[in-house]
Amino acid sequence: MSHAHDAHDEHDPLADLRDASRDRLLTEIGMLRKQNGAAELAAAKREVLASRDAVYGMSAELGELRAQLKTDVKNARQAMMQAPTWRVGAFVLRPLNLAKRLLRKK
Amino acid sequence: MPRFSIVTPVYNPPAKALKACIKSVRKQNFDDWEWCIVDDCSTQPHVRRILSRFAAKDARIRVMHRSQNGGIVAASQDGLDMAIGEFVALLDHDDVIAKHALWRVNEELRSDETIDYLYTDEDKIDAQGRHYDVFRKPEFDPIRLRGQNYCCHFSVFRNSLLDEIGGFREGFDGSQDYDLILRATERARKVAHIPRILYHWRVVPGSAAGDVHAKPYAYDAGKKAVESHFARQGISATVAKLNPGSYQHRFNSTQLSVKPLVSIVIPTRGDTSRIWGAATCMVENTVNTILKKTTYPSFEIVVVRDVNTDGTMVHPFNVPNAKNVSCIDFYEDFNIAAKWNVGVLASRGEIVVVLDDDTQIASPDWLEQLVGQFQFRNVGAVGPLLQLEDGRLYSAGVSLRPKPRHVSRGESSNHIGWMGIHSVARTVTAVGGSCMAFRRSAFDEVGGFSENYQYMYADIDFCLKLNSINLATVWTPEAKVYHFDARTRGASTADGDQTQFEKRWGRLSGQDAYTRGNA
Incomplete structure (x- = not known):
């Protein structure tokens, strides 16, 4: 008995709405839709920002990778030219290169 | 020939x-x-x-x-x-x-x-x-x-x-x-x-090389040359002689041909700290001094405040109930870039200033000086001279050489700096988010502040993004703002932020086009 009494005393959030007029309900629905719309709009704007940032970020990362590649190629080239085989080859071909240069000059 | x-x-x-x-x-x-x-x-x-x-x-x-x-x-x-x-x-x-x-x-x-x-x-x-x-x-x-x-x-x-x-x-x-x-x-x-x-x-x-006072007439002629330059650009500014060989240019409200609405976005948790010996709610102090001192006619303040999941403020505070002051609730985990973005999206101004809550404006015409710089072509962001509580410099712009840092931090703000860099407005690689003005259109174009950073580098990243679309970042000593360094959140660092920054801009670290030599 007391249990039923307690339940009856608890505030029922829908009870107020059940008794509300149609106009009031329509107004409230409109307000909620507007609020939701604004929140959704703000969230969408942030998503647009994030997408644009991602594009700029990826472009920057691409630049970073290109710079890294350039450095790697430079280092690899330097390492190659320091290798004994390359140096021996360059030494062997030196007369030929010299001759080529002279011919070009002529 | x-x-x-x-x-x-x-x-x-x-x-x-x-x-x-x-x-x-x-x-x-x-x-x-x-x-x-x-x-x-x-x-x-x-x-x-x-x-x-x-x-x-x-x-x-x-x-x-x-x-x-x-x-x-x-x-x-x-x-x-x-x-x-x-x-x-x-x-x-x-x-x-x-x-x-x-x-x-x-x-x-x-x-x-x-x-x-x-x-x-x-x-x-x-x-x-x-x-x-x-x-x-x-x-x-x-x-x-x-x-x-x-x-x-x-x-x-x-x-x-x-x-x-x-x-x-x-x-x-x-x-x-x-x-x-x-x-x-x-x-x-x-x-x-x-x-x-x-x-x-x-x-x-x-x-003139040996004694800067040897040819005083030369500095009068220099001032005339700068005034003449402004006249050709169609920009109205007051030019004055500083230390020999340097000239300042200042703007006042009547000289600005347009006075766009400026939105000042202040992210805050509502902390209290001691400023000049007195316990002070930082954001209240920041907002109150802006309202009391700012001479620029058209501005609004948007406070982005941290709130708990039940909607209560983390550290309750009061800001004046003024027409041009509004508060936005921020429910998410701390991310300074996200707070700036939320604040900017909730604001209306054509020019936006992000401002830390542990700041206090020192020059009443600070907004005129910041907004004035946008009259020049290709300016994307502008930052002021930031001073510490004791008057020393906090920042004269940000340099990437040898690593990201505030230029001249800790130096006397009364000193003109190496080759006068503290005394004249100049292009810098970036300015800090403690106080940074930018155009809303530029903010939209580059996708705002990157929320990939949590504590640091989002401001520098933003300036570098602006730079990638040929918009320069300018530092001006004519706008002065006190910055009570990191009082409100402590000096946080995040390794993840640094990794993220290097992933995007690592190739630029260690060099800086605008601070070479002793600067």
Whole structure:
């Protein structure tokens, strides 16, 4: 008995709405839709920002990778030219290169 | 037609200095030049003797002797009139150029056909021939050029451009080269800088190099040159002389042709700390001082406050119930970039200022000075001079050299800084988010602040993104703001932020186009 009494005393959030007029309900629905719309709009704007940032970020990362590649190629080239085989080859071909240069000059 | 015409007005230089000057030109390892020397009726007999001797030795040296003394402008203009070379280089009668100067300049000009004006680094040379005061200059910075003639020596102009702008102008004696550089750079298709010391500026008694007070009239002429520059740009500003050779420009509300609405976005948790000995709610202090002191007529304040999941504030605070103050609730985990973005999206201004809650404006016209800079073309973001509680500098812009840092942090704000960098507005790589103004359109274009950063680097990343669309970041000492460094959140660092920054901009770390040398 007391249990039923307690339940009856608890505030029922829908009870107020059940008794509300149609106009009031329509107004409230409109307000909620507007609020939701604004929140959704703000969230969408942030998503647009994030997408644009991602594009700029990826472009920057691409630049970073290109710079890294350039450095790697430079280092690899330097390492190659320091290798004994390359140096021996360059030494062997030196007369030929010299001759080529002279011919070009002529 | 020679590649270079060197133009030198001469008036009573010491014999030794004049000979050194002539020798430095004759020793060039690049031969395609002519030298147009105009003797402005020197009274000392050695001048004519030395000039005649060298002119007889070298057909490329052409000397004109003026019948009466006309001053530096008239003599320099006579030199320009004589010049038939494709490019004109200016050389003072007692200075020296490096042996490879013309060759190096020629190489640079060959690399890009559109270069119309070029300048190099320089140093000074004393009577004993010792070099000092090396000036490693920034990349071309039109903003800084409005405050000081930092390009100065060695300046090389395309001759056709000089014809177009009409050469030197009367009435600018002592700053005639500054006026010429300002007018040339306004029209130049491209301006280049060679980061090599190719010019040695001799310090002799009575020269501007040795004593900045030696030619006071030159600074009046410099001020006139800057005013004239603003007039040509259609920008109204008040120009004043600072320390010799530096000029400030300030804006006031009546001078701004448009006064756009400025939104000031302040992210906060509502912390309290001690400022000048008194316990203070930081954000209340920030907002109150803005409302009390700011003279700019049109602004709103958007406070982005941290709230708990039940909607209560983390640290309750009160801001004045004013029409132009609003609060936005922020429920998410701490991310400074996200808070800035939320605040900016909730604001309406055409110009937005993000401002830390541990700041206090020090100059009432701070918004005029920040907004005023947006009148210039290609300005994306502007930052003020940030001062610590004790008046020392917190930031004179951000440099990436040797790693991201605030320029001049901890130095006296009363000192003009290396080559005057604290005293004039200039382009910087970035400014801190403690106080940064930017256009809303630019913010939208680059996608706002990157929320990939939690604590640090989102502000620098933002400026670098602006830079990638050719929008410069400007630092101005005319707007002053106190920054009670990181009082509200502690000095947080996040390794993840650094990794993220390096992933995007690692190639730029360690170098900075605008802070070279001792800056």
